[in-house]
Amino acid sequence: MKDFDEQLNLWASGRLPEAERRALEQKMEEDPALAREAAFVKALKCSMQSEPTTGPGEFGLARLQKSLREEQEEAPVVLPRKSFWKPVAIAASVIVAVQAAMLIGPAPWENGSAVDMRPASGEAIVEGPRLQIAFAPTATMSDIQTAVLSVNGSIVAGPSALGVFRLALSGEASTEAAVQTLRDYDFVDEVIAP
């Protein structure tokens, strides 16, 4: 009987495939005990399904909705994720790390260190006297170039907000002569020697 147990349950609920149903019913005709068992199972299923049971219904629903509302109110407020500080924090960390490395590591300018520090422009700083020069508003780039090259100088700063450039002269150059040369140009407004 145990072998047919699951089949009988499926048969009672009408879920046994057609071929199996026919075969089982054939067996029932041949085996009265199996037929009685089938009748019991079917009656059990019918009785259980006809048993009236009423759940909490709308009261249960109202209770559930109340529980849901309470749960939502109790839920911790999750602040929107502020991710903007992360890149800032990473950048700050990198800066601190670089500074620490520079402070802790060997000083690059000491005793022929392998570190060759130079201006970012790649040019050596020109040694020698410095002049300040202001050009006329009508001066062209070509005029400025002519004036600077005529005294073998280099523009090391400027123009400032007032249009003043700083010129560096070569070490051997005469400051007075350079000032005079520059003042001779029509397009030079002012030359100031140190």
Add this chain to the structure above:
Amino acid sequence: MAVSEQDTDERLLLAMSGGDMEAMTAFYRRHETRLYRYLLSKLNDSFAAADLLNEVMLEVWRSAARFAGRSKVTTWMFGIAHNKVLSFWRKQGQREFTELDDNLPDDAPGADLEQALSAVKDAEVLRACMQALSPPHREVLHLVFFEELDYAEISSILKVPEGTVKSRVYHAKILLKKQLTNAMRSP
């Protein structure tokens, strides 16, 4: 979401995972009775069943987004209910009835099938006899004959091997027949 009768359980769960209360209401109305009956079959206590019904529905709401679709929604829901009952029993300090006498002898001394058949047709007698069974036996009979679930589905809900379900159903029926027979014999 505008909820309709035709919405599948899966669609309702999807809407619930997005916080749709209307979907939760529809889900509750659709499954409340069967879930309550299942809990009652295990607990045999209408108040406890109503409490756990609320807890199960809350858990369904919380877990809707995690439903993976590997089983039917009802199987998943009954699984939640089963776990809730086990937790409930633990809190109550009751044993969990997981260790069952699933190896009972196959015959049922004292059971008379003719008498059992007569008795099983009487709803009141059946109810009383069902209540005399252990919760796991009541539970499997409910899942087989009321919910009409396959043994594989029941195995998934109870998290026991299918062979255990088969054996448990078989023995539950034997014990029920015995109870029914005794009920017919007693004055």
